[in-house]
Amino acid sequence: xxxxxxxxxxxxxxxxxxxxxxxxxxxxxxxxxxxxxxxxxxxxxxxxxxxxxxxxxxxxxxxxxxxxxxxxxxxxxxxxxxxxxxxxxxxxxxxxxxxxxxxxxxxxxxxxxxxxxxxxxxxxxxxxxxxxxxxxxxxxxxxxxxxxxxxxxxxxxxxxxxxxxxxxxxxxxxxxxxxxxxxxxxxxxxxxxxxxxxxxxxxxxxxxxxxxxxxxxxxxxxxxxxxxxxxxxxxxxxxxxxxxxxxxxxxxxxxxxxxxxxxxxxxxxxxxxxxxxxxxxxxxxxxxxxxxxxxxxxxxxxxxxxxxxxxxxxxxxxxxxxxxxxxxxxxxxxxxxxxxxxxxxxxxxxxxxxxxxxxxxxxxxxxxxxxxxxxxxxxxxxxxxxxxxxxxxxxxxxxxxxxxxxxxxxxxxxxxxxxxxxxxxxxxxxxxxxxxxxxxxxxxxxxxxxxxxxxxxxxxxxxxxxxxxxxxxxxxxxxxxxxxxxxxxxxxxxxxxxxxxxxxxxxxxxxxxxxxxxxxxxxxxxxxxxxxxxxxxxxxxxxxxxxxxxxxxxxxxxxxxxxxxxxxxxxxxxxxxxxxxxxxxxxxxx
Amino acid sequence: xxxxxxxxxxxxxxxxxxxxxxxxxxxxxxxxxxxxxxxxxxxxxxxxxxxxxxxxxxxxxxxxxxxxxxxxxxxxxxxxxxxxxxxxxxxxxxxxxxxxxxxxxxxxxxxxxxxxxxxxxxxxxxxxxxxxxxxxxxxxxxxxxxxxxxxxxxxxxxx
Ligand code: SF4
Ligand code: SF4
Ligand code: SF4
Ligand code: FES
Ligand code: FES
Numbered sequence: 001x002x003x004x005x006x007x008x009x010x011x012x013x014x015x016x017x018x019x020x021x022x023x024x025x026x027x028x029x030x031x032x033x034x035x036x037x038x039x040x041x042x043x044x045x046x047x048x049x050x051x052x053x054x055x056x057x058x059x060x061x062x063x064x065x066x067x068x069x070x071x072x073x074x075x076x077x078x079x080x081x082x083x084x085x086x087x088x089x090x091x092x093x094x095x096x097x098x099x100x101x102x103x104x105x106x107x108x109x110x111x112x113x114x115x116x117x118x119x120x121x122x123x124x125x126x127x128x129x130x131x132x133x134x135x136x137x138x139x140x141x142x143x144x145x146x147x148x149x150x151x152x153x154x155x156x157x158x159x160x161x162x163x164x165x166x167x168x169x170x171x172x173x174x175x176x177x178x179x180x181x182x183x184x185x186x187x188x189x190x191x192x193x194x195x196x197x198x199x200x201x202x203x204x205x206x207x208x209x210x211x212x213x214x215x216x217x218x219x220x221x222x223x224x225x226x227x228x229x230x231x232x233x234x235x236x237x238x239x240x241x242x243x244x245x246x247x248x249x250x251x252x253x254x255x256x257x258x259x260x261x262x263x264x265x266x267x268x269x270x271x272x273x274x275x276x277x278x279x280x281x282x283x284x285x286x287x288x289x290x291x292x293x294x295x296x297x298x299x300x301x302x303x304x305x306x307x308x309x310x311x312x313x314x315x316x317x318x319x320x321x322x323x324x325x326x327x328x329x330x331x332x333x334x335x336x337x338x339x340x341x342x343x344x345x346x347x348x349x350x351x352x353x354x355x356x357x358x359x360x361x362x363x364x365x366x367x368x369x370x371x372x373x374x375x376x377x378x379x380x381x382x383x384x385x386x387x388x389x390x391x392x393x394x395x396x397x398x399x400x401x402x403x404x405x406x407x408x409x410x411x412x413x414x415x416x417x418x419x420x421x422x423x424x425x426x427x428x429x430x431x432x433x434x435x436x437x438x439x440x441x442x443x444x445x446x447x448x449x450x451x452x453x454x455x456x457x458x459x460x461x462x463x464x465x466x467x468x469x470x471x472x473x474x475x476x477x478x479x480x481x482x483x484x485x486x487x488x489x490x491x492x493x494x495x496x497x498x499x500x501x502x503x504x505x506x507x508x509x510x511x512x513x514x515x516x517x518x519x520x521x522x523x524x525x526x527x528x529x530x531x532x533x534x535x536x537x538x539x540x541x542x543x544x545x546x547x548x549x550x551x552x553x554x555x556x557x558x559x560x561x562x563x564x565x566x567x568x569x570x571x572x573x574x575x576x577x578x579x580x581x582x583x584x585x586x587x588x589x590x
Numbered sequence: 591x592x593x594x595x596x597x598x599x600x601x602x603x604x605x606x607x608x609x610x611x612x613x614x615x616x617x618x619x620x621x622x623x624x625x626x627x628x629x630x631x632x633x634x635x636x637x638x639x640x641x642x643x644x645x646x647x648x649x650x651x652x653x654x655x656x657x658x659x660x661x662x663x664x665x666x667x668x669x670x671x672x673x674x675x676x677x678x679x680x681x682x683x684x685x686x687x688x689x690x691x692x693x694x695x696x697x698x699x700x701x702x703x704x705x706x707x708x709x710x711x712x713x714x715x716x717x718x719x720x721x722x723x724x725x726x727x728x729x730x731x732x733x734x735x736x737x738x739x740x741x742x743x744x745x746x747x748x749x
Contacts, residue, residue, distance in 0.1 A: 164650070169647075170647025170649055171647070173647065173650045173652060174657075175649075175652060175653045176656045177656070185649055186634075186647070186648035186649040187648075187652055188652075194649070195647075585648075
């Protein structure tokens with residue numbers, strides 16, 4: 001049995017299990033001690049408490065020094081004051097010291113209004129700085145997805161925890177010491193040269209403007225103003241389940257119709273849906289899965305199973321760097337973003353009677369890795385990218401604010417056609433388990449030739465990091481694995497490498513929760529209940545759709561009839577599939 | 591695939607060093623010490639190899655190498671100068687001596703002068719506290735060094 005201990009916090013008696021920190025004990029009785037470096041990602045089982053910033057100090061009577069409450073355990077009989085004058089002054093001093101080595105860029109900082117350092121300074125009532133410190137000047141690192149401005153780093157090291165423990169990528173580490181210390185990739189090289197996957201999870205937890213996304217909104221505003229260009233937009237499924245949060249709406253509110261209206265008002269010539277391309281992904285990936293499965297069942301030793309999904313570009317980066325020996329197992333199907341691009345520029349442009357180079361394809365994504373994906377060479381034709389650039393949910397929210405629209409009162413509008421029509425299967429791509437469920441709906445019907453009675457595969461849903469389920473394909477038990485978060489993906493991959501995997505197909509998403517928890521989404525500040533609400537919203541949209549299986553999307557059927565031919569056919573291969581690279585560092589022996 | 595070049599014998603030696611510490615990530619500091627003892631310094635290729643053998647990230651290895659001043663990423667000079675930063679030496683003004691070496695040679699700690707002659711590093715207590723502050727150049731030990739002695743010491747090797 002857990003031993004209980006008694007203590008007094010701010011004159012209130014508390015009883016907590018041994019091992020509880022002062023911070024948690026205080027929280028239990030409604031005392032909200034301010035924190036900065038501390039981060040608790042409940043459901044992921046990650047508690048980050050390096051005790052570095054000392055904003056959370058409290059007075060423990062009888063002790064000479066103030067104690068950081070986030071990593072000091074309660075002791076029996078302790079008497080604690082969380083807000084007497086000594087504590088308040090100490091916190092203020094700590095904050096002032098931190099600010100003395102911080103650039104005063106707030107007014108023009110990308111994180112302004114959303115920065116924990118800024119709001120903490122405000123909460124602590126800092127009004128003047130008593131310390132003039134030397135300002136560090138570290139080169140700003142511009143990668144295709146992420147900008148690192150280490151002058152704004154407060155060394156909370158949350159990003160390291162995300163990158164190394166949650167994602168197991170190992171791109172970042174604290175380097176140097178004292179005043180010179182920063183968080184950086186190996187040899188302080190640029191992120192672009194490192195093993196970074198651009199999952200953006202470090203950006204999502206950075207409390208300051210030290211890590212931000214590469215902003216493409218200015219380029220977008222310029223293109224929208226250019227009369228010669230036809231600007232079309234595609235919106236990823238996860239965006240509609242989170243965008244409302246930026247306008248004070250409840251997490252989990254679906255704002256699909258308002259988002260479409262806002263995009264139209266911003267001046268896009270056509271507003272389309274990435275969900276359409278998700279349906280297309282299912283056609284291609286599902287066909288590839290069945291093909292490999294059939295060959296495998298026929299005893300063909302050359303086909304490799306499990307097949308892995310390939311719609312998450314951060315996941316693609318991850319295996320290219322860390323598991324290049326297995327680069328033949330993921331599906332060759334491009335991500336929905338990159339399926340949309342070539343269809344828009346090769347098919348739609350013709351339908352619309354415009355030239356490829358006059359069309360700008362923009363995507364709205366919950367994702368930072370998609371920015372990098374847009375500029376991969378494989379996805380360009382004579383230097384012209386299939387998708388010109390991608391902006392995040394957060395950037396879109398800022399743009400809507402800049403355009404002084406009252407988002408909440410916008411009317412609900414419908415996507416344009418043909419590339420705006422999608423099924424419920426395309427919608428659930430945005431959450432962990434959704435891609436494989438969408439694939440199962442189509443693959444089942446194609447494989448068995450029967451109608452699927454119940455399209456909801458409840459067993460594939462949920463938030464556990466690794467899930468497995470067996471789906472009955474009319475007598476053939478299909479073993480399906482799901483992982484979200486690259487650390488979980490790594491476990492499944494190592495099993496495959498060791499020959500211990502029994503799966504036929506595995507879905508992998510780099511971000512915890514899938515795209516709903518993407519690095520470009522409104523910040524959830526570690527509150528995983530928000531992720532659950534976003535996922536529920538997508539399943540709601542799916543349930544409300546008239547058509548819920550990708551292969552029944554009438555515009556997809558038409559696209560194959562008029563243009564592509566058949567799934568995994570010659571044209572599909574050229575436009576909708578890709579290949580992977582070995583990006584590992586190899587030690588060459590001289 | 592980016593290639594990192596390293597001589598076969600060096601790789602073998604590193605593999606052996608890592609093995610002698612059971613390829614444990616927690617032994618990283620000891621492995622780095624041993625590797626520096628063997629090669630004199632820790633270039634990127636050596637760090638990459640160690641990271642791979644111990645199954646830790648290269649960023650982490652680099653983080654550790656840059657955290658401790660006794661690790662160096664550049665080859666030592668022909669005459670490696672080490673200044674003891676142990677408590678006794680520190681209290682008796684080792685820092686001033688260090689600053690003076692840095693100023694006169696115009697290189698920071700852990701680096702080597704352009705002509706390859708001198709490098710500066712800091713040490714933990716070298717066990718000659720009675721002579722504090724202590725400076726060594728190669729094998730030679732200088733005791734009770736003051737900032738004023740620095741020019742003379744350098745001159746001895748500059749012929
Ligand atoms: S984007 Fe992802 S992989 Fe890259 S540094 Fe951040 S957490 Fe690590
Ligand atoms: S980059 Fe951001 S998350 Fe990382 S240590 Fe600095 S402030 Fe913290
Ligand atoms: S899970 Fe989604 S948001 Fe995250 S990196 Fe992958 S595609 Fe992007
Ligand atoms: S929040 Fe406790 S030390 Fe930073
Ligand atoms: S402190 Fe320098 S020799 Fe002991």
